[in-house]
Amino acid sequence: MSPTMIIVGGGLSGYFASYLARLRGIDVINIAQGRGGFVLSHGHIDVWKRASPAQAINKLRQSHPYALSGLESLRLGIDEFTTLMKSADYQYFGDLSSNLSLPSAAGYRQRTSFTSVNSVEGNLEHNEPFFVANIPIFRDFAPDFFVRNAIQNGIPCEASIELPIPDLLVRRNPNAMDLARLFDQMEPLTMILNDWKGRLIGVRRLAVPAILGYARPFQALKIAKEILGISIFEVPTLPPSIPGLRLERIFRRELTHRRVDLVEGQRAIGLIDGRSQGRRVSGVQLQGPSVTRTIQADAVILASGGFLHGGLVAFNDGRVHESVFDLPVSADSDRENWTSKSFLSTQPYSGFGILVDDYMRPRGADGNPIFENLFACGGIIAGSDREIEGSRQGIDLATAYRAVQSAEGLLS
Amino acid sequence: MISPASLSQDLCMSCNICTVNCPVFAVSNKFLGPKVLGPQATRLSRTLVAEHLESNALCTACGICSTACPHSVPVSEKILENKSLISKRSREAIRDRFLSRPDLVGKAAGHFKSLYNAMMGSEHTRGVLQNLIGLNQTFPFPRITSSRMSRASEKFPSESRAISPRQQVVFLDTCGTAYYEGVIKEISIQVLDALGFEVILSEPLCCGLPLHTNGYRDQLIERALSNTSQLRPFADQKLPIIGTSPSCVHMIRHTYSVLPDQHSLAIATVAGQCFDLFEFLSLNAREILNSFPFRPLDLVVLYHPPCQLKSMGIGLPAVKILDRIPDLQIILSENDCCGSGGTYAMKVENRLVSERIRESISTQLENSQAEVVACDSETCRWWISGAAEVPTVHPVQILAEAMGIQ
Numbered sequence: 001m002s003p004t005m006i007i008v009g010g011g012l013s014g015y016f017a018s019y020l021a022r023l024r025g026i027d028v029i030n031i032a033q034g035r036g037g038f039v040l041s042h043g044h045i046d047v048w049k050r051a052s053p054a055q056a057i058n059k060l061r062q063s064h065p066y067a068l069s070g071l072e073s074l075r076l077g078i079d080e081f082t083t084l085m086k087s088a089d090y091q092y093f094g095d096l097s098s099n100l101s102l103p104s105a106a107g108y109r110q111r112t113s114f115t116s117v118n119s120v121e122g123n124l125e126h127n128e129p130f131f132v133a134n135i136p137i138f139r140d141f142a143p144d145f146f147v148r149n150a151i152q153n154g155i156p157c158e159a160s161i162e163l164p165i166p167d168l169l170v171r172r173n174p175n176a177m178d179l180a181r182l183f184d185q186m187e188p189l190t191m192i193l194n195d196w197k198g199r200l201i202g203v204r205r206l207a208v209p210a211i212l213g214y215a216r217p218f219q220a221l222k223i224a225k226e227i228l229g230i231s232i233f234e235v236p237t238l239p240p241s242i243p244g245l246r247l248e249r250i251f252r253r254e255l256t257h258r259r260v261d262l263v264e265g266q267r268a269i270g271l272i273d274g275r276s277q278g279r280r281v282s283g284v285q286l287q288g289p290s291v292t293r294t295i296q297a298d299a300v301i302l303a304s305g306g307f308l309h310g311g312l313v314a315f316n317d318g319r320v321h322e323s324v325f326d327l328p329v330s331a332d333s334d335r336e337n338w339t340s341k342s343f344l345s346t347q348p349y350s351g352f353g354i355l356v357d358d359y360m361r362p363r364g365a366d367g368n369p370i371f372e373n374l375f376a377c378g379g380i381i382a383g384s385d386r387e388i389e390g391s392r393q394g395i396d397l398a399t400a401y402r403a404v405q406s407a408e409g410l411l412s
Numbered sequence: 413m414i415s416p417a418s419l420s421q422d423l424c425m426s427c428n429i430c431t432v433n434c435p436v437f438a439v440s441n442k443f444l445g446p447k448v449l450g451p452q453a454t455r456l457s458r459t460l461v462a463e464h465l466e467s468n469a470l471c472t473a474c475g476i477c478s479t480a481c482p483h484s485v486p487v488s489e490k491i492l493e494n495k496s497l498i499s500k501r502s503r504e505a506i507r508d509r510f511l512s513r514p515d516l517v518g519k520a521a522g523h524f525k526s527l528y529n530a531m532m533g534s535e536h537t538r539g540v541l542q543n544l545i546g547l548n549q550t551f552p553f554p555r556i557t558s559s560r561m562s563r564a565s566e567k568f569p570s571e572s573r574a575i576s577p578r579q580q581v582v583f584l585d586t587c588g589t590a591y592y593e594g595v596i597k598e599i600s601i602q603v604l605d606a607l608g609f610e611v612i613l614s615e616p617l618c619c620g621l622p623l624h625t626n627g628y629r630d631q632l633i634e635r636a637l638s639n640t641s642q643l644r645p646f647a648d649q650k651l652p653i654i655g656t657s658p659s660c661v662h663m664i665r666h667t668y669s670v671l672p673d674q675h676s677l678a679i680a681t682v683a684g685q686c687f688d689l690f691e692f693l694s695l696n697a698r699e700i701l702n703s704f705p706f707r708p709l710d711l712v713v714l715y716h717p718p719c720q721l722k723s724m725g726i727g728l729p730a731v732k733i734l735d736r737i738p739d740l741q742i743i744l745s746e747n748d749c750c751g752s753g754g755t756y757a758m759k760v761e762n763r764l765v766s767e768r769i770r771e772s773i774s775t776q777l778e779n780s781q782a783e784v785v786a787c788d789s790e791t792c793r794w795w796i797s798g799a800a801e802v803p804t805v806h807p808v809q810i811l812a813e814a815m816g817i818q
Contacts, residue, residue: 010482029727031725032482033482033483033484034429034479034480034481034482034483034484035429035433035480035481035482036482039427039428039429039432040427171441172441175428175431175432177431177432177438181438239427239428240427240428240429240431240432245432253746256744257744259731259732259735261727261728262727263725263726263727264479264480264722264725265478265479265480265481265484265723265725266725267484286725288665288666288669288725289666289669289670289675290665290666290668290669290675290679290680290683290684291665291666291669291680291683291684291686292684293725293726309482310482310483
């Protein structure tokens with residue numbers, strides 16, 4: 001019988017770990033309290049925004065998640081991720097030796113390592129001036145704000161250009177998903193694009209808010225290029241963020257197809273195997289309003305995220321709690337020290353999390369793993385400010401890869 | 413006392429993940445979406461809810477919003493709570509009284525079986541009912557069938573056949589199996605029997621889900637309490653109570669417990685013993701299933717897991733078990749919901765929304781080589797059958813076939 005693994009968390013690291021574990025023949029149960037952070041994600045893979053990621057990572061201090069997972073896990077993780085996306089007809093481009101520079105939703109330069117086929121032509125290495133689409137009925141993207149900032153930042157954005165969605169197709173103030181679903185269907189897609197074609201005289205490069213299809217984004221892009229005959233790329237919007245949700249959809253389809261159980265809307269409480277004298281975990285309990293169910297597993301991976309996603313919980317009295325196994329958290333107990341003076345600088349609380357060894361096993365202050373068969377990946381791990389570093393997705397992929405590799409080693 | 417559950421709308425941070433995943437919002441412009449109708453509306457006064465949130469009636473109660481919420485807001489539960497505040501027009505009230513009591517309708521129609529079947533089988537009669545009380549005339553209403561089994565709590569197999577000692581289990585005889593699809597009950601009991609369980613048949617009962625989704629909150633509470641006292645003796649003896657309809661199982665196991673101020677030891681005890689059939693088998697018949705000499709079935713099945721099954725958080729146990737059958741190929745439905753919503757699709761005003769939600773199942777069916785559609789919940793199965801050229805079955809029918817039962 002194949003070994004069973006529980007992975008707690010429905011974000012990028014949890015789904016990616018579930019995918020990798022299943023590929024390696026492990027029976028996987030993915031448990032999530034709800035949908036993960038994809039709805040908030042720009043869909044790029046940020047690895048390290050300040051310099052060449054590969055070089056920068058080699059110089060990190062030993063406690064940084066990248067240093068613990070190793071550069072090799074990052075490389076292999078990225079390979080597995082891009083292979084999966086390619087097979088889902090949503091290719092990713094980039095490499096680890098340099099960064100792409102792409103316009104952000106607010107018209108700033110955003111440095112990232114990998115991006116999807118739908119955004120890659122926004123690479124600002126190309127100096128070709130572009131216009132940005134103003135879709136009047138869509139409120140979650142601000143074209144004028146974008147243009148003003150882009151010009152100030154030396155981004156070659158000429159102006160916004162009004163590109164309406166025909167009234168017939170939209171009967172309410174649409175969110176990004178409403179529009180993306182329109183672009184998934186051939187008829188509305190061609191109708192909208194043929195209308196836009198007449199409005200784009202003299203335009204050779206066009207930025208569009210990221211709404212070009214949810215289930216079939218590459219098809220929408222390809223047809224848009226064919227009909228309009230120009231270069232097109234997407235820029236992120238306010239949530240719901242379609243580029244993130246596309247990744248979620250691809251993962252969920254793949255996991256379901258491969259018979260990974262997706263258990264949703266359930267809170268997991270970690271179980272310790274008493275017969276092992278507390279050295280092993282035995283699974284989790286799922287707690288409903290009346291019914292508590294136990295799921296046994298040979299190994300558990302925590303991909304439950306940081307404060308925003310419920311993996312870590314902060315209390316008024318200064319305690320910080322890990323929500324599944326109540327693991328010790330590396331944190332400052334004085335709430336005064338959690339945030340810095342400026343909103344924009346690095347925030348001490350971002351570095352809070354659980355400490356892990358280089359097998360991704362949560363460890364105590366003495367450096368020894370707390371349980372033999374418990375692993376962690378993603379935002380729950382201490383030691384990095386993923387926002388300031390621009391390392392969020394890179395850490396998710398590298399640590400998930402390393403955690404699955406270690407767990408597989410233990411189980412085989 | 414303010415219960416924590418009644419405050420939980422304030423855990424909503426308006427991220428809209430529920431709205432993005434709502435199958436009704438995706439196809440209807442009139443529907444305001446789960447975030448607005450659930451947590452946000454709950455913060456308004458009760459009169460405001462009743463006056464301004466008519467689109468609440470468009471919710472199918474699939475519960476996807478509640479499972480998608482990462483902050484544990486019971487979105488769907490809040491929408492249904494608000495639904496009970498909205499008054500119905502008289503025509504709809506008459507119809508909804510009928511639709512919310514499938515047990516009474518089933519029992520009454522059982523006495524006039526051929527008349528009922530002839531009536532509901534006639535397009536003309538259904539057209540008249542659509543005009544009179546707003547029944548969706550295109551809904552594939554099920555026929556009333558009789559079951560070979562007697563109604564009294566009978567044990568299967570009979571004492572003479574029983575190998576001792578066998579684990580006793582209770583078969584939860586809800587409206588679907590009691591009045592409309594006796595065959596699924598018979599097959600399930602034979603499957604349980606063949607796998608070594610002794611089956612006690614419960615009295616027929618309606619779980620109350622139709623009362624819930626039609627906004628009859630007070631009657632639902634009465635129903636929850638009476639069902640609980642009926643099932644409690646079984647639960648006290650630690651007998652597993654097994655249902656074939658995930659919506660009924662989910663109702664007893666989850667929804668009774670989250671009804672305001674109704675949480676009790678009795679409800680929790682019954683909830684803890686209630687299982688979906690395949691969930692029960694995957695937990696308790698693993699060994700015998702692992703070595704069972706299944707007959708190969710050269711068949712392609714499109715399996716649509718019902719929303720309520722997904723809300724239970726037990727994965728897809730039917731797939732886990734059916735995957736063991738040689739040659740059987742299972743394709744999983746890519747649709748989160750079929751649009752049936754229990755009695756929802758039976759109402760003429762919901763017909764378009766339900767049809768639009770169902771469309772992608774039909775498309776997937778056409779594009780696949782599927783020869784059968786399998787789905788656990790009866791109303792989903794009936795609704796899907798309206799758009800499928802191929803037979804629609806309960807997964808236990810496939811299992812039974814491979815076990816040589818039928």
